[in-house]
Amino acid sequence: MVAKMNPDLKKERENASFDPEKITNFLYGGQESVKRKRELESLALNDPDYQHEDLNFMSREQQYETQLKKGILMVTKMKELKITSAQDQLFYTSAVLVSDVHPMSVHTRMFLPTLYGQATEQQKDKWLKLAENYTIIGTYAQTEIGHGTFVRGLETTATYDPKTQEFILNTPTLSASKWWPGGMGKTSNYVVLMAQLYIYGKSYGIHPFMLQIRSLEDHKPLPGVTVGDIGPKFGYDVMDNGFLSLNNVRIPRENMLMKYSRVEPDGTYVRPPSTKLAYGTMVQVRAGIVMFSGMNLAKAVTIATRYSCVRRQSEMKPGHPEPQVLDYVTQQYKLFPYLAAAYAFWLTGQTMMSVYTTSSSQISKGDISVLPELHALSAGLKALSSSMANVGMEECRLACGGHGYSHASGLPRLYTNATPASTAEGEHVVLMLQTARYLMKSYNQSLQGEKLAGSVAYLSGVQLVPAAGRTRNMLDLGALCDAFRHRAARIVGEAAAQLRSEMQGGKDQADAWNASSVDLTKAAMAHSQYFVVKTFAERLTDSRLDSSISAVLTRLCQLHALHGLVTNSGDFLEDGYLTGSDIRQARRHINALMAKLRPDAVALVDAFDFPDGILNSILGRYDGNVYQHLLEWAKASPLNKTDVHQSYHKYLKPFLEANRAKL
Ligand SMILES: CCC/C=C/C(=O)SCCNC(=O)CCNC(=O)[C@H](O)C(C)(C)COP(=O)([O-])OP(=O)([O-])OC[C@H]1O[C@@H](n2cnc3c(N)ncnc32)[C@H](O)[C@@H]1OP(=O)([O-])[O-]
Numbered sequence: 001m002v003a004k005m006n007p008d009l010k011k012e013r014e015n016a017s018f019d020p021e022k023i024t025n026f027l028y029g030g031q032e033s034v035k036r037k038r039e040l041e042s043l044a045l046n047d048p049d050y051q052h053e054d055l056n057f058m059s060r061e062q063q064y065e066t067q068l069k070k071g072i073l074m075v076t077k078m079k080e081l082k083i084t085s086a087q088d089q090l091f092y093t094s095a096v097l098v099s100d101v102h103p104m105s106v107h108t109r110m111f112l113p114t115l116y117g118q119a120t121e122q123q124k125d126k127w128l129k130l131a132e133n134y135t136i137i138g139t140y141a142q143t144e145i146g147h148g149t150f151v152r153g154l155e156t157t158a159t160y161d162p163k164t165q166e167f168i169l170n171t172p173t174l175s176a177s178k179w180w181p182g183g184m185g186k187t188s189n190y191v192v193l194m195a196q197l198y199i200y201g202k203s204y205g206i207h208p209f210m211l212q213i214r215s216l217e218d219h220k221p222l223p224g225v226t227v228g229d230i231g232p233k234f235g236y237d238v239m240d241n242g243f244l245s246l247n248n249v250r251i252p253r254e255n256m257l258m259k260y261s262r263v264e265p266d267g268t269y270v271r272p273p274s275t276k277l278a279y280g281t282m283v284q285v286r287a288g289i290v291m292f293s294g295m296n297l298a299k300a301v302t303i304a305t306r307y308s309c310v311r312r313q314s315e316m317k318p319g320h321p322e323p324q325v326l327d328y329v330t331q332q333y334k335l336f337p338y339l340a341a342a343y344a345f346w347l348t349g350q351t352m353m354s355v356y357t358t359s360s361s362q363i364s365k366g367d368i369s370v371l372p373e374l375h376a377l378s379a380g381l382k383a384l385s386s387s388m389a390n391v392g393m394e395e396c397r398l399a400c401g402g403h404g405y406s407h408a409s410g411l412p413r414l415y416t417n418a419t420p421a422s423t424a425e426g427e428h429v430v431l432m433l434q435t436a437r438y439l440m441k442s443y444n445q446s447l448q449g450e451k452l453a454g455s456v457a458y459l460s461g462v463q464l465v466p467a468a469g470r471t472r473n474m475l476d477l478g479a480l481c482d483a484f485r486h487r488a489a490r491i492v493g494e495a496a497a498q499l500r501s502e503m504q505g506g507k508d509q510a511d512a513w514n515a516s517s518v519d520l521t522k523a524a525m526a527h528s529q530y531f532v533v534k535t536f537a538e539r540l541t542d543s544r545l546d547s548s549i550s551a552v553l554t555r556l557c558q559l560h561a562l563h564g565l566v567t568n569s570g571d572f573l574e575d576g577y578l579t580g581s582d583i584r585q586a587r588r589h590i591n592a593l594m595a596k597l598r599p600d601a602v603a604l605v606d607a608f609d610f611p612d613g614i615l616n617s618i619l620g621r622y623d624g625n626v627y628q629h630l631l632e633w634a635k636a637s638p639l640n641k642t643d644v645h646q647s648y649h650k651y652l653k654p655f656l657e658a659n660r661a662k663l
């Protein structure tokens with residue numbers, strides 16, 4: 001029997017101004033792609049082999065086992081079903097894994113990409129097939145207990161021994177122990193080890209090495225290898241993030257991944273075209289995080305928006321029925337800016353990935369001139385999108401009141417599994433400072449009259465426009481993009497001026513950089529925000545968009561820009577680019593936009609097209625039948641298996657009896 005839809009949600013859907021299917025097609029790249037997505041999702045969601053008890057009811061060990069079993073099944077089935085393209089795999093795995101990863105995720109996300117990107121053809125012949133077939137399972141072992149950010153400062157050593165043509169691997173200090181790599185604790189038998197290369201006592205910096213850590217026969221650690229799980233974390237319960245120490249482990253010379261740099265048998269070192277090519281896997285993953293952040297935020301917003309239409313609370317007017325909480329404008333102000341941000345990062349994430357694909361193909365053909373821009377753009381957007389998703393997911397949880405705190409909402413698990421994106425693959429501030437470094441260089445080049453790369457070209461020639469006598473339409477996307485561009489250019493220019501003035505005041509470059517770093521991160525943030533606003537607006541110029549959805553998407557884009565503008569209003573007012581009256585106008589527009597978006601809110605989240613199985617949230621159910629399912633879910637909780645829990649007999653009963661006896 002099909003459950004009846006909650007009448008409030010039904011009405012919301014009937015009243016929408018557009019057909020959400022049209023936006024779904026836009027978001028996923030066309031009707032065919034949506035069809036394929038749904039086929040693959042339904043294949044995964046209806047497969048009884050993937051069914052199991054709620055992970056939230058399990059111990060960490062059970063979660064690890066369950067997700068490992070599921071990961072293995074998933075990999076096996078994808079092979080059998082010939083699900084091979086990256087897009088198809090994404091659709092299928094998202095439905096199998098929901099908001100979790102599995103213990104072999106880093107094998108797919110980083111180990112394999114490192115082989116594709118850093119191995120020679122000969123090395124690919126040797127390892128790629130084994131890795132693609134999961135004959136070997138690997139992870140990316142870079143971070144150490146003492147250093148994650150400072151990659152140049154990693155302490156693990158790979159010392160070349162020309163006599164045997166081997167590298168001797170060591171973690172010479174406690175702080176050199178590898179720490180964090182996903183899947184290393186219990187699952188992987190191989191790692192890509194990032195280590196300092198030493199030849200004849202000279203250091204050549206960080207390089208990647210293929211290292212077997214466990215026996216392929218009995219999975220025991222190999223001689224010289226100490227490896228294990230780092231223990232429970234904030235989230236990621238299913239993942240065995242690991243530690244690893246190495247004591248004089250020898251590997252053949254051919255195990256250094258030598259696509260870009262080489263060590264010849266006699267110990268001659270052949271330099272790479274750029275030392276930063278060894279960081280290539282990180283750049284790829286960072287580029288992908290922009291889209292993932294948009295999707296995670298979209299899931300949270302879907303849950304909170306649907307629930308806010310089902311949930312009724314208080315009286316808006318005395319004696320009137322309780323309103324849907326989404327009718328409170330403060331609730332709209334909690335959710336709609338993140339709805340808009342989810343769209344912004346979804347679309348920007350697609351653009352980021354296409355920049356990545358084009359640039360990496362140029363790099364693999366030997367043109368490394370595009371690398372600095374790619375690094376700066378991916379670093380800044382990764383940092384911005386993940387931090388915005390963090391704040392937004394938490395806001396969505398708060399918007400669900402008490403029920404948001406329950407695992408039944410799906411929000412705690414979504415948050416704790418998504419929030420590492422701010423830290424892993426490069427800590428937020430650290431990456432913003434990388435973007436700032438590129439901005440400073442570009443700004444100085446512009447002063448020398450040099451031509452700048454596309455994403456920073458605006459840094460040449462932006463003029464301060466006096467505010468007096470000027471009127472602005474604060475809903476005009478062109479004017480909003482101009483405002484963000486102007487703000488970014490001004491803040492970049494001022495950060496450069498501060499850096500210069502610190503140095504003129506006697507500080508060396510490093511101290512001046514540190515003294516200016518708050519302004520520098522602000523510059524990187526402003527630059528990244530401008531890129532997002534501009535990209536969102538540009539995507540709406542697509543002539544294939546029909547007018548009904550172009551109107552509603554334009555409102556979202558306006559809201560995204562105006563909300564960013566109002567929350568950072570000081571930046572726009574500081575040099576008089578905008579006036580107080582512009583900001584007041586912007587605030588009024590936000591209220592008016594929210595009122596216009598209100599009837600379309602459910603359709604806008606439906607358009608993300610997350611089936612219930614993927615949302616995994618009772619609050620966000622498509623049919624809105626929340627309370628009945630909350631109760632059923634609670635009844636299934638392990639504490640409710642018996643009416644009287646065994647601890648009553650062990651502790652409570654003697655305690656109560658002793659108290660009674662004292663009366
Ligand atoms: C949850 C899933 C699993 C998670 C997995 C992980 O977390 S895995 C672990 C993830 N771990 C992390 O993410 C660790 C984060 N830390 C790092 O990535 C680096 O240590 C660093 C980037 C912070 C500094 O690096 P550094 O000290 O070597 O560099 P520097 O500051 O001295 O700058 C020197 C020059 O290099 C340039 N350049 C730098 N990077 C890149 C690049 N990727 N490409 C291109 N270029 C790059 C930079 O722009 C500068 O250029 P300039 O101005 O001279 O022309």
Ligand SMILES: Cc1cc2nc3c(=O)[nH]c(=O)nc-3n(C[C@H](O)[C@H](O)[C@H](O)COP(=O)(O)OP(=O)(O)OC[C@H]3O[C@@H](n4cnc5c(N)ncnc54)[C@H](O)[C@@H]3O)c2cc1C
Binds near residue numbers: 143147
């Ligand atoms: C869930 C999860 C999964 C992970 N998976 C892997 C994996 O598979 N493989 C792997 O190798 N690693 C992995 N990591 C490690 C991760 O990449 C690092 O934790 C991350 O790069 C941050 O480095 P850190 O821990 O050294 O932070 P730290 O650098 O110690 O950060 C601490 C503070 O210092 C500040 N700081 C540090 N340096 C600077 C600077 N130069 N300027 C200004 N401020 C600075 C930071 O902003 C931050 O506030 C994982 C981490 C997590 C949480």
